[in-house]
Amino acid sequence: ASPLFQPFTLGDLVLPNRIVMAPLTRNRATPGTVAANALTAAYYKQRAAAGLIISEGTQVSPQGQGYLNTPGLYSPEQIAGWKTVTDTLHAAGGRIFAQIWHVGRVSHSSLLNGGVPVAPSAIPAKTKTYVADGFADVTPPRALETAEIPGVVAEYAQAAANALKAGFDGVEIHGANGYLIDQFLKDGANQRTDGYGGSPENRVRFGLEVVDAILKVFPKTRLGIRLSPVSPANDTVTSDPAQVFGLFVSELSKRGIAFIHVIEGATGGPRDNVAFDWAAIRKAFSGAYIANNGYTRDLAIDAVSAGRADLVAFGRPFIANPDLVERLRTGAPLNELDRATLYGGGEKGYTDYPTLDAA
Numbered sequence: 309a310s311p312l313f314q315p316f317t318l319g320d321l322v323l324p325n326r327i328v329m330a331p332l333t334r335n336r337a338t339p340g341t342v343a344a345n346a347l348t349a350a351y352y353k354q355r356a357a358a359g360l361i362i363s364e365g366t367q368v369s370p371q372g373q374g375y376l377n378t379p380g381l382y383s384p385e386q387i388a389g390w391k392t393v394t395d396t397l398h399a400a401g402g403r404i405f406a407q408i409w410h411v412g413r414v415s416h417s418s419l420l421n422g423g424v425p426v427a428p429s430a431i432p433a434k435t436k437t438y439v440a441d442g443f444a445d446v447t448p449p450r451a452l453e454t455a456e457i458p459g460v461v462a463e464y465a466q467a468a469a470n471a472l473k474a475g476f477d478g479v480e481i482h483g484a485n486g487y488l489i490d491q492f493l494k495d496g497a498n499q500r501t502d503g504y505g506g507s508p509e510n511r512v513r514f515g516l517e518v519v520d521a522i523l524k525v526f527p528k529t530r531l532g533i534r535l536s537p538v539s540p541a542n543d544t545v546t547s548d549p550a551q552v553f554g555l556f557v558s559e560l561s562k563r564g565i566a567f568i569h570v571i572e573g574a575t576g577g578p579r580d581n582v583a584f585d586w587a588a589i590r591k592a593f594s595g596a597y598i599a600n601n602g603y604t605r606d607l608a609i610d611a612v613s614a615g616r617a618d619l620v621a622f623g624r625p626f627i628a629n630p631d632l633v634e635r636l637r638t639g640a641p642l643n644e645l646d647r648a649t650l651y652g653g654g655e656k657g658y659t660d661y662p663t664l665d666a667a
């Protein structure tokens with residue numbers, strides 16, 4: 309069988325195959341920000357055959373929330389809610405890492421008690437977010453004071469400690485798609501004049517402080533980070549992707565974390581929007597490389613067989629195919645994705661996609 313279906317040891321965790329369920333925001337943490345409804349546990353349980361599941365983005369604090377009904381990992385209720393999910397998934401033989409998330413400037417005052425989002429600089433993103441009455445332009449942010457930054461770093465570390473309590477098998481730091489860490493990395497969003505802005509060395513500082521703070525409370529063998537060097541997601545770009553991500557990845561490699569999860573191209577879009585040397589990034593990192601973005605069965609089999617990736621993450625295919633692993637193994641056709649039920653709502657488009665044997 310293709311290496312895609314062979315086991316892989318990630319850090320100290322043996323995965324039964326190299327197929328990862330990518331983090332997917334579904335806006336179904338109701339009420340509010342607690343991932344406790346039975347639907348969420350059922351949704352993840354249906355996908356337990358994945359080599360590894362990475363949870364939907366889970367905010368590290370109230371300030372870190374940018375969308376309606378996304379779960380948090382900063383309160384006892386939220387930890388207890390996620391525990392019902394991880395217990396259910398473990399009972400079904402699955403493995404799940406928590407993706408911990410701070411949206412930075414991609415938020416809306418209606419989610420922040422009338423407040424404004426925080427960001428590296430007071431530069432509004434030309435992007436929308438999902439709030440109570442549908443999609444809305446994000447609220448222009450304020451720049452974080454230098455003195456506030458250690459507090460935000462500590463929110464990530466606390467969320468990682470909470471992830472352990474909530475029964476997660478590991479943590480993925482959300483460092484991609486134009487959210488807070490990515491905003492610091494990219495000079496289109498970060499025009500600070502203190503030690504956190506300007507040179508690539510300064511722009512990687514925030515992300516590295518987050519990793520170092522987490523490593524004080526969390527094992528490096530179970531820690532990874534998602535990156536999107538050339539994605540324009542949420543209107544966040546940089547003039548120097550090769551420089552800043554080459555530096556960031558080599559610094560991450562020195563810390564010995566388990567994986568980088570790389571969005572190759574524009575998130576959910578073209579893989580060749582900007583020329584980028586993915587092989588150089590893979591070579592610069594000592595741990596595992598999870599490739600993501602628009603992979604088909606053939607592309608995934610080829611990437612793993614050719615050694616360009618250790619694992620491949622699938623997002624939208626996992627939404628529509630709870631038994632994606634089986635379908636990829638046998639080359640079976642895939643269910644169509646229903647875009648109308650991606651965000652918000654209930655079981656429709658969440659837990660009601662059929663498996664092969666149900667067809």
Ligand SMILES: C=C(C(=O)O)c1ccccc1
Binds near residue numbers: 365375484485541575
């Ligand atoms: C967390 C997200 C990301 O990383 O792009 C997200 C958020 C809202 C809708 C889709 C995706």
